[in-house]
Amino acid sequence: MPAFSAIHHITICLSYIAFFAASLAAALYLIQDNAIKNKMAGMLFSRLPGLSFLDRLNYRSIGIGFPILTISILSGFIWAKSIYGVYWQGYNYRHLYSLVLWLIYALILHVRLTARLRGRKVAILSITAFFMMVLTLFGTCR
């Protein structure tokens, strides 16, 4: 089923782009937060965007990336079924990692939506998730 293969590949790229934007916003957030907390209102402070903007950008990018990732995983399952005859191969690292990644982003969205965490900790989580994603990509591509 080539259609699902195409959907899978396109959506995975799109979700990676969204998550990359999220982690970039998160990294800038951490730099700006650090500058403000430590009272370093110099060049960096004035050039970087404000905290609320960066926090929102991070959150929204994940909000866009997550459903796309979900579509990607689902289409991956269907595609796998057409090749291997099963939806899910338990021993396939790529599948396992993708699921873990999906859970992490779900967690980030959950804590942010329920307002348990905001700002710095969400930023750290989303950078961690992005690194894991990159590792998944390199670690499982053969």
Next chain:
Amino acid sequence: MDLAVIGINHKTAPVEMREKLSFPANETIEANRLLKENSFLKESLILSTCNRMEIYAVCDRNKDYVSGIKSFLSRYHNMNLSEYEDRMYVRRDREAVEHLFSVASGLDSMVVGEMEISGQVKKAYQDARESLTTGKALNRLFEKALFTAKKVRTKTLIGRGAVSVGSVAVRLAEKILGKLDDKTALIIGTGAIGEKLLLYLRKNGIKSILVTNRTLEKAQGLAARFAATAVAFEGFLERLADVDIVIVSTGAPHSVIRKDDIVSLMPRRKQRPLFIIDLAVPRNVDEEINRIDNAYLYNIDDLEKIVIGNIEFRVGELENCVGIVKASADNFMNWLAIEKIKNEN
């Protein structure tokens, strides 16, 4: 053809004298006309702001125009020459050109790099044109001055960084919270610096202001002046759940806000960022609060250090600005030299 500026400014004269010699905005056009009618000046222009009063003049060589201008000032303001003469400076030709270019670029201002002065120079120029007292030389001089000011502003970092406690606080608030037009500030205490800060917040479009004080009447007094709401001191901590900026400016010798207050507050605020400004001496807010996620605490020293840093930064940029001013002055002097030759022939 001689070019000169004669005047006083914040460096040479106290405010009482500057007030006496200044020209109110609605009189400038008339004053320009009077000055030209009563002197041998070929061209003239009055620049009058709260920090300076200067007269730019073009005159035929070898004519004593300076005493003419001074006697005009004495008559207009009803003052004796001896009252202000020693406070006055006269700069001629290239020095006058460089002086105006520096003034227009904010380099000669009380707060170096402030840009309001460019607008005032522009207004003075428009007024003088309206009074028909400028000619080829002053027109070109002032157009070049405004052009130089623009160049200084865009090519250097002289205007960067806030240089007052109020503007630093506003800039921080915007970086932490975003736009202020949907934000609420609470001020605790009615100290003078706090009041000034409220003024800045109002000017920058803050949505609403709450005022609290141990004596409610004082809070009500301040609230009336800022179209704010006075709230009871007891239980102001409850209010913090809906407030984005807290300004503490009481005379209390102890902490008014403790770390535990904020720790238990943050979940109720849904972790929305909170900016606390402690203007009180001794400090009224527990320093440890700055360690809490999404809570940002600045005290008066922190703000003043940033102000000093920004001023130093501006002073460091001066060299670049002076370079631009000198290059522009070179250009203008070349043009003027050619004009002089043309006139002599």
